[in-house]
Amino acid sequence: MSFSIQETSASFTKLKETLSGDIVRPGDEGYEYGIARWSDSSVKQAAYVVFPKTNEDVAEAIKFAREQGLELAVCGGGHSFSGSSSTEGGLSIHLGKYINYARCDPEKRLLYVGGGATWEVVDRVGMEHGLATVAGSVNLTGVGGLALGGGYGWLTGRHGMTVDNIVQLTVVLATGEIVTANEKEHPDLFWGCRGGGGNFGVVTEFVLKAHPQRPTVFVTYLLYTIDKLESVLNAIGEWEKNPGPDEGLHWGCIRVLPGMQPGTPTLLVIFFYNGEAAEGRKAARMFYDAGPMVEKAMEELPYVKLNSLQNESDAQGGRKYVKGLPNRSRPPVEAIQAVLQAQEEVIKSHPSLIHSGILFEASPKQAVVAVPLEATAYAGRGTGAQGILFSFYKDPALDDVVRDGVRQWANIMTEKTPAA
Numbered sequence: 001m002s003f004s005i006q007e008t009s010a011s012f013t014k015l016k017e018t019l020s021g022d023i024v025r026p027g028d029e030g031y032e033y034g035i036a037r038w039s040d041s042s043v044k045q046a047a048y049v050v051f052p053k054t055n056e057d058v059a060e061a062i063k064f065a066r067e068q069g070l071e072l073a074v075c076g077g078g079h080s081f082s083g084s085s086s087t088e089g090g091l092s093i094h095l096g097k098y099i100n101y102a103r104c105d106p107e108k109r110l111l112y113v114g115g116g117a118t119w120e121v122v123d124r125v126g127m128e129h130g131l132a133t134v135a136g137s138v139n140l141t142g143v144g145g146l147a148l149g150g151g152y153g154w155l156t157g158r159h160g161m162t163v164d165n166i167v168q169l170t171v172v173l174a175t176g177e178i179v180t181a182n183e184k185e186h187p188d189l190f191w192g193c194r195g196g197g198g199n200f201g202v203v204t205e206f207v208l209k210a211h212p213q214r215p216t217v218f219v220t221y222l223l224y225t226i227d228k229l230e231s232v233l234n235a236i237g238e239w240e241k242n243p244g245p246d247e248g249l250h251w252g253c254i255r256v257l258p259g260m261q262p263g264t265p266t267l268l269v270i271f272f273y274n275g276e277a278a279e280g281r282k283a284a285r286m287f288y289d290a291g292p293m294v295e296k297a298m299e300e301l302p303y304v305k306l307n308s309l310q311n312e313s314d315a316q317g318g319r320k321y322v323k324g325l326p327n328r329s330r331p332p333v334e335a336i337q338a339v340l341q342a343q344e345e346v347i348k349s350h351p352s353l354i355h356s357g358i359l360f361e362a363s364p365k366q367a368v369v370a371v372p373l374e375a376t377a378y379a380g381r382g383t384g385a386q387g388i389l390f391s392f393y394k395d396p397a398l399d400d401v402v403r404d405g406v407r408q409w410a411n412i413m414t415e416k417t418p419a420a
Helices: 005-018 031-035 055-068 119-127 143-149 187-193 226-241 277-283 285-289 333-349 396-416
Strands: 022-024 048-051 072-075 091-094 102-105 110-114 166-172 178-181 202-209 216-225 247-254 266-273 294-302 319-328 356-361 385-393
Touching: 005 022, 005 055, 031 048, 031 091, 048 055, 055 072, 055 091, 055 166, 055 178, 055 202, 102 119, 110 119, 119 143, 143 202, 166 187, 178 187, 216 226, 216 277, 226 247, 226 266, 226 285, 226 333, 266 277, 277 285, 277 294, 319 396, 333 356, 333 396, 356 396, 385 396
Parallel strands: 048 091, 072 091
Antiparallel strands: 022 048, 102 110, 110 202, 166 178, 166 202, 216 266, 216 294, 247 266, 247 356, 319 385, 356 385
């Protein structure tokens, strides 16, 4: 389908006059903000960026993209690893500028969340009423990607996945129709959006269950020298036998930590307990027995700050490549050692790739597997951990090296670590 410059210009002018929000093109004020993403490697030069204020704005943007034959991308928080929230030469609907609210109904215990909101807003608004939902563990990220893709968080052990806490969605379809999706209205769409991703339509509002949440929690960061690898893995195995629903665990091996000599692989364990510090330390006993060299404990951390702890290390900017390892069993020592060796080989040739590592999120899964597999479109329910391999860097010339390297590391882990 082709259009003359005059036809496109006339359609653009009409859209601009119709929108209550904004539309920008390259060179316009606000354009660079509109195409910026968490990873610079996901930035693409859209022909148009629409900042909608209403569902009707979203519908008009979709109509314009369809009529002009433009690729359409939707940006909530802009943290897509794959760059799917961006488009080269197409139209990007950026929800984050205006549709970024959260409000709480404490009587119904519900959170109403705009499609462009971040988890920071959700956590803050919920805790004003002593309520919380299953949020992402890095709260500068957007709600939409996590919620539509599945969603694990520190509260998963008690309340399941984010998709299990979605009560209702407002969705703008490809036709421009604005619909409400829940168990009674458009139930097939509601099923598909919960775990099936964002291609069923543009979700402009999430309604999420909100649960009573104590004001403070216990979190400790434990660091170990790499020679403690077997001991730490054994401790993880012991914990995995009977984790409590109010516990959570992140662990991994990284080379760049504040106050540490860059380059030396260091084991990191982050232990969470939704309760008093003394009980949390008892629950984490096996990790203390493994002999950490450093501990940074937060005995009465305000819950509202919990999901901000990893923001600094996951801040926007620079180039990032991340490969997921869904639902894996605890890896054997040999798997971690093989990945570390493969990373060393890449870093020797390209020292700037030192910010590479592996991380696992090992939430208790009782509440996750209690939901029938067929209840939502999310297909990854199981008892295993969710892992990522990553490399953060700055030089675009290293894109191919990083992509090939991270994929190789992921293949090593997949071959040496069975699915759970």
